[in-house]
Amino acid sequence: MSAEQLPDKKGFFGPYGGQYIPDQLKDIMNDISHEYDMLREDPDFIEELQSLYRDYVGRPSPIFEAKRLTENSGGAKIYLKREDLNHSGAHKINHTLGEVLLAKHMGKKKVIAETGAGQHGVALATAAALLGLECDIYMGEVDIAKEHPNVVRMKILGAQVIPVSHGLKTLKEAVDAAFEAYVKDPITQLYAIGSVVGPHPFPMMVRDFQAIVGKESREQFLEKTGALPGHVVACVGGGSNAMGIFTGFLDDKSVNLYGVEPAGLSFKEGEHAATISKGTPGILHGFFSYLLKDEKGEPAPVYSVASGLDYPGVGPQHSYLKDIGRVNYETAGDKEAIDAFFKISRLEGIIPALESAHAVAYAMKLAASLSKDETILINLSGRGDKDIDFVVEKYGEQYGVVL
Numbered sequence: 303m304s305a306e307q308l309p310d311k312k313g314f315f316g317p318y319g320g321q322y323i324p325d326q327l328k329d330i331m332n333d334i335s336h337e338y339d340m341l342r343e344d345p346d347f348i349e350e351l352q353s354l355y356r357d358y359v360g361r362p363s364p365i366f367e368a369k370r371l372t373e374n375s376g377g378a379k380i381y382l383k384r385e386d387l388n389h390s391g392a393h394k395i396n397h398t399l400g401e402v403l404l405a406k407h408m409g410k411k412k413v414i415a416e417t418g419a420g421q422h423g424v425a426l427a428t429a430a431a432l433l434g435l436e437c438d439i440y441m442g443e444v445d446i447a448k449e450h451p452n453v454v455r456m457k458i459l460g461a462q463v464i465p466v467s468h469g470l471k472t473l474k475e476a477v478d479a480a481f482e483a484y485v486k487d488p489i490t491q492l493y494a495i496g497s498v499v500g501p502h503p504f505p506m507m508v509r510d511f512q513a514i515v516g517k518e519s520r521e522q523f524l525e526k527t528g529a530l531p532g533h534v535v536a537c538v539g540g541g542s543n544a545m546g547i548f549t550g551f552l553d554d555k556s557v558n559l560y561g562v563e564p565a566g567l568s569f570k571e572g573e574h575a576a577t578i579s580k581g582t583p584g585i586l587h588g589f590f591s592y593l594l595k596d597e598k599g600e601p602a603p604v605y606s607v608a609s610g611l612d613y614p615g616v617g618p619q620h621s622y623l624k625d626i627g628r629v630n631y632e633t634a635g636d637k638e639a640i641d642a643f644f645k646i647s648r649l650e651g652i653i654p655a656l657e658s659a660h661a662v663a664y665a666m667k668l669a670a671s672l673s674k675d676e677t678i679l680i681n682l683s684g685r686g687d688k689d690i691d692f693v694v695e696k697y698g699e700q701y702g703v704v705l
């Protein structure tokens with residue numbers, strides 16, 4: 303079955319995905335699904351989204367040959383797909399624009415979501431401002447204190463940031479609170495999920511909105527080098543930037559694909575978020591996929607130095623691609639990611655997001671194991687402005703940054 307034919311009508315990628323939600327929500331998800339099925343074929347919707355990608359986001363993002371990083375790694379040539387150059391600084395704007403445009407076409411007044419580090423919140427608030435919808439972002443009080451610049455950005459953009467003060471006051475509680483608010487009024491609001499996760503149709507829709515990255519990459523790489531890349535590498539949190547770039551190459555059997563999960567500090571419970579590498583299948587947030595569980599079978603606590611990667615689940619299509627052996631799932635730890643963060647900053651003048659630094663870390667190792675005539679394309683999912691204060695405070699001295 304070719305890549306675009308998945309998922310099936312019920313939202314399954316093999317055994318993964320689906321809709322494990324109350325019946326009341328099934329009706330709502332099916333409405334969204336129905337509307338999306340029409341819009342994805344509608345030339346006006348397609349043109350509206352494409353023109354926003356072009357004139358607002360600044361697409362296509364370039365592919366850049368990282369010559370000094372290549373030389374330093376020793377081996378395959380490394381290229382970067384520059385999603386860090388998108389308006390608002392990461393790949394997330396590709397799917398939030400799609401989601402908010404969908405909401406607008408459905409006559410919704412408001413988009414709502416949770417956010418952890420605030421990246422999804424900012425990307426959604428950006429798209430909502432542009433398209434004139436209200437935006438409510440649920441955020442744990444602990445995260446609000448930690449992620450001050452993103453809270454300020456969301457408020458400047460006109461979003462309401464709603465503090466969540468129960469439990470651990472972080473992402474999981476924020477998901478619960480956003481979900482509760484959504485169930486109360488699913489008619490005037492759309493819950494805009496932040497990655498290729500959640501019940502059908504979100505894993506499919508978010509993938510489709512991100513697929514522009516893979517489509518551009520394939521064309522650009524062919525044009526630039528006369529061939530397809532031998533290897534494509536992307537970091538995996540929920541898995542949206544990886545699914546975006548992989549979708550362009552799934553049917554090209556010569557292209558090796560690598561998803562890089564965060565190994566954090568160690569593979570002890572609570573010290574990593576390598577869901578596919580270390581998890582087992584289960585249900586979380588309305589879908590069936592690989593999942594990190596504690597001994598009771600509940601979602602395990604997770605950690606990564608990159609807060610955009612610390613999710614105990616993963617998009618269902620990744621689970622399927624793992625099982626059929628189409629994508630290799632690898633890991634990079636905090637230390638390797640920080641090292642890669644400084645390397646690419648100092649060798650290329652590009653400060654990457656800590657999430658993207660995980661892909662860079664693995665790609666450098668991979669490059670060293672390959673010959674000079676091979677090529678690697680990294681999806682550089684975002685820029686690192688959001689991370690600089692944290693990195694310098696915690697690791698600056700080790701890397702000679704003295705303030």
Ligand SMILES: *Cc1c(COP(=O)(O)O)cnc(C)c1O
Pocket residue numbers: 392393394421422496497498537538539540541542543544610611655657658683684685
């Ligand atoms: C949120 C984020 C990620 C992780 O999300 P995916 O859905 O796995 O792509 C990766 N990179 C950046 C820059 C992010 O903001």
